[in-house]
Amino acid sequence: MVWIEADVTGPWTVPSVDVWHxxxxxxxxxxxADRARYVGHVREAVKPGGTVIIATFAPDGPDRCSDLPVCRYDAAGIAAELGEMFTLVETIADVHRTPSGAAQSFIYSRFVREPPA
Ligand SMILES: C[S@@+](CC[C@H](N)C(=O)[O-])C[C@H]1O[C@@H](n2cnc3c(N)ncnc32)[C@H](O)[C@@H]1O
Structure with missing residues (x-):
């Protein structure tokens, strides 16, 4: 187990991983530009044949969280951000209940990185 505390958009490195969650x-x-740096880390870190699972707010989810603006995604939107190296395998919608009882629509998207040719 390797624990890294960092800005995900910053200049950190990680040994290759099988799963990015x-x-x-x-x-x-x-x-x-921050999203591009994040995706750069995903490309660096996830082994060929490895899995990427990203859970984000869905299109009908909140447009802010913790008083910060957020982006909302459908599966195609996440796939477009990750690029052609990753193939969308599965999408699951979920409604998260906050401690105060509010409903937040999420989408979980699972991708596989293309294995080596
Ligand atoms: C809603 S919390 C989710 C935390 C945890 N993943 C969970 O599901 O319980 C959002 C998290 O994103 C982290 N975060 C936001 N921007 C970040 C960034 N640029 N680099 C690293 N972490 C970031 C925040 O610190 C916070 O812990």
Whole structure:
């Protein structure tokens, strides 16, 4: 186990991983350059044949969280952000209940990185 505390859009590195699982982080990246840096880390980190699972607010989810603006995605939107290296395998919709009882629509998208040719 390797624990890294970092700005996900910053210059950190990680040994190759089989699975990248993001729950409710990517949707906070409202700047396209930050998203591109995040995706760069995904490409660096996830092994060929590896899995990427990203859970974000869905199109009918909140447009702010913790008083911060967020981006909302459908599966095609997440796929477009990750690019052609990753193939969308599965999408699951979920409604998260906050401690105060509010409903938040999420979408979980699972991708596989193309294996080597
Ligand atoms: C809604 S919380 C989700 C936390 C956890 N993944 C979960 O599902 O319980 C959003 C998290 O995104 C993190 N976050 C937002 N922008 C980030 C960034 N640029 N780099 C690293 N973490 C970030 C925040 O620190 C916060 O912990």
């Amino acid at each position: 993001d729950h409710a982080v990517f949707h906070f990246l409202t700047d396209a």
